[in-house]
Amino acid sequence: MTGEPFIPENIVVHLGAPDDPSAMNVTVPFTDYIKNVASSEIYPTWPESALRANIYAIITYALNRYYTEWYPSRGYDFDITNDTRYDQYYVHGRDIFEPISNIVDEIFNNYLRREGTIEPMFAAYCDGVRTYCQGLKQWETVELANQGMTPYEILRYFYGDDIEIVTNAPVAPNIPSYPGEVIGFGSAGDDVVRIQTQLNRISQNYPAIPKIPYVTGSYDTLTQDAVRTFQQVFGLPQTGSVDKSTWYRINQIYTGIKQLGELTSEGVTISDYTADVPEFMGPGQSGANVRVVQYILSVIGAYYDAVPRITITGTYDDATANAVRAFQQIYGLPRTGIVDADTWEELYRAYKGIADSVPVNPEGEEIVLFPGMILREGMQNEYVRTLQQYLTEIHTAYPQIPAVSDTGYFGPLTRNAVTAFQRVFGIAPTGYVGAETWSRIGEIYSEVKYGYVKPAGQFPGYTIR
CATH class of the missing domain: 1.10.101 (Muramoyl-pentapeptide Carboxypeptidase; domain 1)
Incomplete structure (x- = not known):
């Protein structure tokens, strides 16, 4: 749960109740999983608008479980179960209906969220006949579709007017959020931003945990004290550092407090998981x-x-x-x-x-805008490809910054090139790309390629009033 959601390449399904150790886990391509669930829960003969509305809900529900790391944060080694008391109905090895398969292929990387938030909402649903819930009723979608409602109108009917459909979300390999090493005093970067952000929200419900005044991305003594107190409150070894158990316990408490797994979710705002400005920023400050x-x-x-x-x-x-x-x-x-x-x-x-x-056009003369989300290892999208092209151009003037192939995948070589750039230009060498690093890369790329720095922003030919 760090920044903008993505579509995982695979999802690990537990074929049983969460606490059933005899049930096996299966790793399934995400699109195959959605096709399977949809083929198991709805009928291919339903009107297309009903099918699409249901599939949007199915995709979003699964992404909510994946994004919040609902089960890994509770110590399980899977992403979702097939037990309908907890999750969606998945029948391993079943046949897939062609009409459903075609729709999933078209919209598998689209999902629902509340306006002003970034996480896939908890799209609760039920059949509406044998079971009842506060979310979408599957059989009722058929009636609404027959009345001429579009999929979006059907979804708003059940979930409210404040939902929106995110389209073309990036697809990325499955990488657990835990970075694989203990984070402690002196650490810096995106992972520290996450820890500080989550602890500050948790402290509102658990006042014994001291608030960290500034979310800076630097693991200082204030962060260490907050982590140590969190560990004390929740019965973990009081090391002041974040190991795997502390990382996922923080995630579990944060998800529960914000109700990210409920229709009444508080939501994750668009500026969460970015290094905050201080309490205020005004004249005379710099940095x-x-x-x-x-x-x-x-x-x-x-x-x-x-x-x-x-x-x-x-x-x-x-x-x-x-x-x-x-x-x-x-x-x-x-x-x-x-x-x-x-x-x-x-x-x-x-x-x-x-x-x-604004379209992503790295071949144009204007500098591509920062995407508004932190680019980090494991991501794959057109912004990463643009980043790689910019770094390779910069390499021609600054050979100490490695050139990288423009694959669109943010792997170790891209991380090394980003870190090298940050060291050369006096930016904290985190290896990920936030707004500051993107801005500087754009400036240096412009200077190397065109001989001068182009101003940020692309004039679209009209102004917004």
Whole structure:
């Protein structure tokens, strides 16, 4: 559960109740699993709109279990069961219905979420005849489809008007969230951001656990104290470091508190699992967080004529404060010129909306926008391919930064190239790519390829008012 969800290549299914040790585990391609469940739970003769609505729910339910690591965080070695008391009905080795197979092939990497959140929602469903639930009723979808409702209208009927369909989610290899080594004092990076974010939310329900003032991605003494107290509260060895058992226990408590496995989920917001700005950011401050805010503002300024364009300097100057005030006015926030939690949330949301709407075109002269999600080892998408192409171009001027093949897969070679770039240009060598690293890579790529730094943002030919 780190950042934007992806579609796993495979899913591990336990053929029995969670606590049945005699039941076997089977590893199944994700698309085959969805086809199997859909063929076991619904009828291929149903109207297409009903089939699609049900398959969206089936995909989303499975992704919720996978994304929250529902079973691994409880000590199990599988992702989901086939026991309908807990999960979906999967019949290993059964035949698949062709109409269902065709739909799954088309929409397997689409899923449902609540507006303003990033996790696949807990898309509860039941047949609506023999069993009843608060979510989608499978047989009722047939009636609604016969009335002319579209799949999206059917889904909104059951889940509410605040749902949206995420399309073309990236597919990535199955990599457990636990990084494979103990994280402790002196560690830095995306995994530390996750630990700090989750512990801060847990501390709201367990006040004995001290709040970490800033989510910086650096494992300091405050993080160590919070981890040690968490371990004390939940009966774990009080080491102050995060091993595998502590990692998954934190995940389990966090998932439970936020109700990520319920229809009433609190949700994971779009700025979760990114290094936070401090409690506030204002004039006179400088550093990596300021660069990130300026990068986001510069992109927004290319699309909103009311937000003045600024230069990315790393120093919170008057121009930055004025751009923040203009943005705050547009979004109905107090015009303080200071980036507080509410302003940061809206900035990131506005930026992500722009990034999602701009095509990825690494061959064009304009610099591709940061995707709004951290790029890290194990991911595979067009943004990774763009990153690799940029790094290879930079290699021609900075040979100490390795060239990498543009496969689109973020493997060890890409991580090494990213780390080398970060060391050369004075960025914390985390090996993953957040907004700061992407911004600097774009600047250096532009300078190497074109002889000057192109400003962040791509003017679309119109402004958003």
